[in-house]
Amino acid sequence: MAEVQPWGGRRAQKVTAEFRAECEAANTRCWLCSQPIDYTVHRPNPDAFELDHFYPRSEFPDLTWEPSNFRASHASCNHARGKRDHPAAIGPTTIDW
Numbered sequence: 001m002a003e004v005q006p007w008g009g010r011r012a013q014k015v016t017a018e019f020r021a022e023c024e025a026a027n028t029r030c031w032l033c034s035q036p037i038d039y040t041v042h043r044p045n046p047d048a049f050e051l052d053h054f055y056p057r058s059e060f061p062d063l064t065w066e067p068s069n070f071r072a073s074h075a076s077c078n079h080a081r082g083k084r085d086h087p088a089a090i091g092p093t094t095i096d097w
C-alpha cells in the first residue's frame with residue numbers, strides 16, 4: 001500500500017487555492033451551516049473560506065487528496081466541528097419526544 005502524503009505544505013496550498021477558486025466561481029455555500037461564504041475575506045477571519053474534508057483525514061488518510069472529499073466551509077464552522085465525526089454520522093435522534 002502506497003504511503004499517502006500528509007496534508008500540508010505547498011501541495012495543500014495549491015489544492016486549497018484551486019478548490020477555493022472553484023467554490024468562489026460557483027458561490028458554494030458552507031456545507032456545515034448552509035450559509036453563504038464571503039470569498040473576499042481571508043483567514044484569520046472566522047468567516048473566511050476553508051477547505052474541509054468530508055471524511056476526516058485522521059480516519060480516512062486515503063481520501064486526503066481526493067477532490068470529491070473536499071467541502072467548502074467557514075473557518076469558524078470547520079473549527080467548531082473539530083475532530084468530531086461529520087454531522088451526518090451523528091444521525092437522527094432516537095429519542096421520541
Ligand SMILES: [Zn+2]
Nearest residue numbers: 030033074077
Ligand atoms: Zn458555516
